[in-house]
Amino acid sequence: MVTLADVARHAGVSASTVSYVLSGKRSISAATRERIQHSIDTLGYRPHAGARALASSRTSILALMMPLRTDLHLPVMLEIAMAVTTTARAHGYDVLLLTGEEGPEAVRRVEGSAIADGMIVMDVELDDPRLPLLRQAERPFVLIGLPGDPAGLDCVDLDFEAAGARCVGHLADLGHTGVAVLGEPPAVYARGTGFAERTLTGLRATAREKGVDLLHRPVEGTYTAVSATLGRIFEERPATSALVVQNEAAVEPLLAVLRRRGRAVPEDVAVVAVCPDQVARQASVPLTAVGVPAAEMGRLAVERLVARLGGQAPSGPTLIAPELTVRESSGSHRDHGGR
Incomplete structure (x- = not known):
């Protein structure tokens, strides 16, 4: 596996200089930046998520909160998760799957770290205990499901x-x-x-x-x-x-x-x-x-979240008409x- 040190040796610079180029924390000459970028491309170096976050304030990761409960039908949940994953990749995002029944703690974990740019939340309750934290979060989120009070929230669900x-x-x-x-x-x-x-x-x-x-x-x-x-x-x-x-x-x-x-x-x-x-x-x-329509719900949720990451304001619930x-x-x- 190619490391940051390997890039530094190949480019003839210090590891800290490579780090500064990746993070953008210091001004580096154009010639040096080009040399380092050439080494990155030649060696096939891929910065880890933390380094990418430092460089761009983005991780290119979406968090999918999908509590795996024994009383819910797993195939439907997995079909939604598969649609989320494939749609996210089409938009250049990977998906971090959170399957524990952590409730608000999962929101705190994502919001308090640089592990994801936004959140898709499943298994939504009418009075969901995660909602107060989600409403205060800096990172955008989309619900697959409809709470009792959906005002001002991005929600996708079958009607x-x-x-x-x-x-x-x-x-x-x-x-x-x-x-x-x-x-x-x-x-x-x-x-x-x-x-x-x-x-x-x-x-x-x-x-x-x-x-x-x-x-x-x-x-x-x-x-x-x-x-x-x-x-x-x-x-x-x-x-x-x-x-x-x-x-x-x-x-x-x-x-x-x-x-x-x-x-x-x-x-x-x-x-x-x-x-x-x-x-x-x-x-x-x-x-x-x-x-x-599990696949459609997953696809729409990702598209809505990507739009939010692009600066679009919440557009409220999207309810799919039943057939x-x-x-x-x-x-x-x-x-x-x-x-």
């Missing part, structure tokens, strides 16, 4: 409230009046996670508007948990003819439980999901679903005798 509304509206239009929602694990709601709460708001509002009897049950994504929850749903509301699932891990367990119980999809029970299109398409019964794709899992309640 989950509209997504919930689309799901119930679709089922109501098919004649279903008894709908149960299999939601995210209980811990997601306990944290006040924005996407889950906003979906529920949209589901409930449209259910009231359409005269739909709506029942919501959080559920872990295991076969055992789904089976137990579904059993309670049918005991409490025997007239339930449609299910909305917002928990990618619960999709296949749900379809397996319905098969075991002898309930055909969609003849006996319609199923609609809020999940990535790949999950919906590859399910054992292809699901009618509002897709979660519901009808597949094999939803049918008319009237067409099957109202079973």
